[in-house]
Amino acid sequence: MTAKNVEIVTASGTESFIPLNKLKKSPKNARKTPHSEASIEAYAASIGAKGILQNLVVEPELSDGAATGFYFVTIGEGRRLAQLLRVKRKEIKKTEPIRCVIDTANDAFEISLDENVTRENMHPADQFEAFKKLADERGFGAEEIAARFGVTPHVVRQRLRLGAVSPKLMEIYRNGDLALDQLMAFAIAEDHARQEAVYDRLSYNRDASTIRRLLTETHVAATDRRAIFVGAEAYTEAGGTILRDLFTEDRGGYFEDVALLDLLVTGKLGRAADDLREVEGWKWTQPHLDFPHAHGLRRTYPHPVELSAEDQAALDAAQAEFNALTEQHEAAEELPDEVDARFGELEAEIERLEAKRQAYDPDYIARGGAFVILNHDGTVRIERGFIRTEDEKPQVETDQAGDASESADARSSDSRSAEEGDGEVDQSSADEEENDSPLSDILVRDLTAHRTLGLRLNLSEQPEVAIVTVTHALAAQIFYLGAEAHVVEIRPVNTVLASHADGIEDTPAGKAWADRHANWARQMPRDVTSLWMFVSELDHDSRMALLAHCVALTVNAVKLPWERKPRALATADRLAEAVSLDMTGYWRPTVRSYFGRITKARILEAVREGASHEAADRMADMKKPEMAEAAEQLLAATDWLPAPMRASRAVQEPAEPRQADVVTERSPDAYSVAAE
Secondary structure (H helix, E strand, O other), X not given: OOOOOOEEEEOOEEEEEEEHHHEEEOOOOOOOOOOOHHHHHHHHHHHHHHOOOOOXXXXXXXXXXXXXXXXXXXXXXXXXXXXXXXXXXXXXXXOOEEEEEEOOOOOHHHHHHHHHHOOOOOOHHHHHHHHHHHHHHHOOOHHHHHHHHOOOHHHHHHHHHHHOOOHHHHHHHHOOOOOHHHHHHHOOOOOHHHHHHHHHHOOOOOOHHHHHHHHOOOOEEOOOHHHHHHOHHHHHHOOXXXXXXXXXXXXXXXXXXXXXXXXXXXXXXXXXXXXXXXXXXXXXXXXXXXXXXOOOOEEOOOEEOOOOHHHHHHHHHHHHHHHHHHHHOOOOOOOOHHHHHHHHHHHHHHHHHHHOOEEOOXXXXXXXXXXXXXXXXXXXXXXXXXEOHHHOOOOOOHHHHHHHXXXXXXXXXHHHHHHHOOOOOOHHHHHHHHOOOOOOHXXXXXXXXXXXXXXXXXXXXXXXXXXXXXXXXHHHHHHOOOOOOOOOOOOOOOOOHHHOOOOHHHOHHHHHHHHHHHXXXXXXXXXXXXXXXXXXXXXXXXHHHHHHHHHHHOOOOOOOOOOOOHHHHHHHXXXXXXXXXXXXXXXXXXXXXXXXXXXXXXHHHHHHHHOOHHHHHHHOOOOHHHHHHHHHHHHOOOOOOOHHHOOOOOOOOOOXXXXXXXXXXXXXXXXXXXXX
């Protein structure tokens, strides 16, 4: 078909088919801003699927009053550009006939302006419902609709999801009482009743993030440790469904069937526990979601062992290859994939062999067990070496056995002396032996009270022995469950921080503390009766380090809402100053640890303090999730900390230390000082 064979005269002008390459952009077009690439793509897709549904309006190009054979497009420039795009894609020829209306009666600029000004766009709600109608009534999929309208399949899925929102909420959106971002938030769920119930629960706060939170409060985010541990594939294969948010970064969506997810977690943890028991030979293993801090069991630790010749040779070979590769690629900015993979293999092999340097006593394995726990990052953590009460070996009462032995030896010695002497036995001694009876409880109490006073006086004059005594008392109670082997009544109280801060055990600081404690535990003698000798034989620095560790375990500076202990918290500040505490080495503010748990106002306040007022102003209009992530990135390179984590203000210069009362001789006054 060409411009020559069809020509129709209408009231508005002559309708004619004109070759595409004869059409030009009109210099009188009122739209000066170029069409976006996306709009041209959409036009091209629509025309390809349905043809040009609306004529172009053109006027002849004149040169010195004579027609040139070309035409300026007054209305329809977007459609002309779309057809040129189709030519470029070789979908049509450049001579493709285009249906046009040749209008020479009206002012070209005015009708171009009228086309762009008087047109009213379709309400977005109508678009959403129209897309849904195409899918429901004509069976079009997202890809087919996308191809017909020149948008991406993702955009189509978004519009289809919006079109499926409750009609009640859609009407509220049409009336202007819901914003588009709020409607998008409701679209995360497909249950109309649930959407409407959440809408009814909203008060003054109708923020999109609040709507999403309410709609997903009974679900589990894909970033949850349980979801990470099980995995989306295993969960969906078991029949679970995942809710996806098409309008924000949902990091994998939300697992809807929480009961199924928990069942899968329990099963996988149980299998891991069974495998551990089979491989390592523990008497029992128990799976737990969280570490059971109230287990009440004694814990044993592995002891250093020598590697076998075979393992030592393998370790030396792996270490040598690792060092050679490191030297070979030291100057490389980026490692080849095969070299990087080899580094990973060598690191894993070295770690496996190094782990063999520590081993549990076979007796402990035969009587003990391990807890298999789900870490906060979705990995498995194993805590080994726990002995149940019923599996403890009976303790031999060594003091009573010793007394009985000594008494028997004494009697034998007395008998031999009498037999080997002149045959005369002191009658008074014999009478005393015959009438011998245990000391009364009152007398024993009296005598031991005096002995205790003597111990106090002597110990108060020997600081080094006092350090041994305190260290022994703390270590006996910390490392030996239920062992009453200490003589000073100092009771360490260990507040379990994991009950106050979720995931604290998995932080670098938490792991460092656990490693330090395990290192000391491995050095403790197996029998608590040998602990005194162990502590007393330590060199001074080692003994002070053990004392510091035991004392540190009892520190409790946790501020609880129902507790009122300002003096203790003030002391905690003084302690922080004394040890030069800098929390930037142990903790950083992230979305999970801080910014995701405070208000937008506090996030902006933190950015003003840690970055700048300008940065906070640029973030002011962000949604809460994006604002929290931006704050984390902005403050990552700074030393900003929230107020409870900061070092306390410097105290005034302390006065000269007072000279303590020193007792230089034992006099009645000295006993008074001790008593006071």
